[in-house]
Amino acid sequence: MRQLLHYLRNPQKLLQHLLMVVLMILAIQLVASPASATGVYEVPALAAGDKTWVVDQAEILSRVSEGTISSTLEELAQKTGNQVRVVTIHRLDYGETPESLANQLFEKWFPPEVQANQTVLVLDNVTNGAAIWAGEKAKSLLSDAAARSIVEETLMVPIRKGNYNQGLMDGVDRLAAILSGQPDPGPPQVVEVVRTEGTFKKADETNRGGATVVVVVLLLAATVIPMATYYFYQYMQSQ
Numbered sequence: 001m002r003q004l005l006h007y008l009r010n011p012q013k014l015l016q017h018l019l020m021v022v023l024m025i026l027a028i029q030l031v032a033s034p035a036s037a038t039g040v041y042e043v044p045a046l047a048a049g050d051k052t053w054v055v056d057q058a059e060i061l062s063r064v065s066e067g068t069i070s071s072t073l074e075e076l077a078q079k080t081g082n083q084v085r086v087v088t089i090h091r092l093d094y095g096e097t098p099e100s101l102a103n104q105l106f107e108k109w110f111p112p113e114v115q116a117n118q119t120v121l122v123l124d125n126v127t128n129g130a131a132i133w134a135g136e137k138a139k140s141l142l143s144d145a146a147a148r149s150i151v152e153e154t155l156m157v158p159i160r161k162g163n164y165n166q167g168l169m170d171g172v173d174r175l176a177a178i179l180s181g182q183p184d185p186g187p188p189q190v191v192e193v194v195r196t197e198g199t200f201k202k203a204d205e206t207n208r209g210g211a212t213v214v215v216v217v218l219l220l221a222a223t224v225i226p227m228a229t230y231y232f233y234q235y236m237q238s239q
Contacts, residue, residue, distance in 0.1 A: 039093035040104040046085060048114040058088040058125040065165040069172050082138055082179040084119040085109070086172060088164075091126045098122045098131035098151075106133045119179070121171065123155065125164065130155050132175075142178050150174055153187035 046052055053073040054066050061069070069086060077083045087105060092098070102122040110118045116137035123130040130151040134142055154174050158167035174185050 039096060040101060040108055042093075043087060043089070043105060046109045048083065048110055048118065053085060055085065055087045058090040058123070060088055060125050060164040061168065062165055065169055068169055072172055072176050076176045076179060080117075080180055082117045082119065082141075084121065084172070084175060084179070086168060087120065087122045088168075089122065089124050092124050092129075098124055098127075098129040099133070102131045102133035106135075110135075119175070121151075121175070123164075123168065128156065128159055130171075138179060141181060142175070146178055146184055149187050157188045157190060 043055060043057065044052075046055070051074070053070045054061065056066060073084050073086070085105075087102075089101070092101065099122075102120045105122065106115070106118065106120045109120075115135040117135055119132060119134040119138045119142070121130065121132050132142075132147040132151055134147065150171050155167045155171040158164075158170060170188065178184050
């Protein structure tokens with residue numbers, strides 16, 4: 001009770017303590033965020049003969065989509081011997097890129113004698129960056145231009161709309177067709193839709209505006225309420 005009265009008599013100290021708490025929370029979040037980043041050692045180990053085709057660490061695939069992708073890649077492996085692993089992650093480790101992680105996973109999982117027909121596809125759902133790393137036999141079928149088109153077009157057209165399931169299924173279907181020796185289906189056809197800019201705010205803009213108002217109100221309340229309480233207390237003491 002005495003400590004509460006002390007704060008009421010010193011509203012500036014109360015505000016300072018509140019600001020310190022906010023800063024501590026922000027600092028903890030900044031320190032904790034790298035811990036959730038994914039590097040090569042955070043991804044489970046696989047081997048050339050492993051039947052795990054999808055490692056969905058970002059948890060962006062439905063069970064149905066993951067099953068569909070796995071079935072496609074299992075069939076590809078049985079018919080051609082070409083094996084593809086799909087890896088999704090949530091946030092890259094510091095200094096890492098999708099390409100560097102795909103390369104490291106490729107080298108970690110597969111010894112040189114079995115690398116030729118292996119392919120790794122990595123997608124980071126924070127940056128929406130993706131990369132494909134392939135062995136020499138796979139590269140004889142999958143050109144650099146086709147691999148780049150898969151990650152930049154086939155994957156990204158649905159992903160830009162938030163549809164990771166469709167993006168990865170489309171990407172795997174195209175990759176499987178190429179590695180089966182079939183003609184490249186090519187990227188999806190994108191139809192440009194011309195829209196006039198509306199005068200209404202988007203939902204995310206409205207949410208951001210609302211969040212800003214809430215923060216301002218809380219800061220004002222943190223300043224005004226202690227001061228009002230203090231002066232009310234002083235007034236009551238003088239009566």
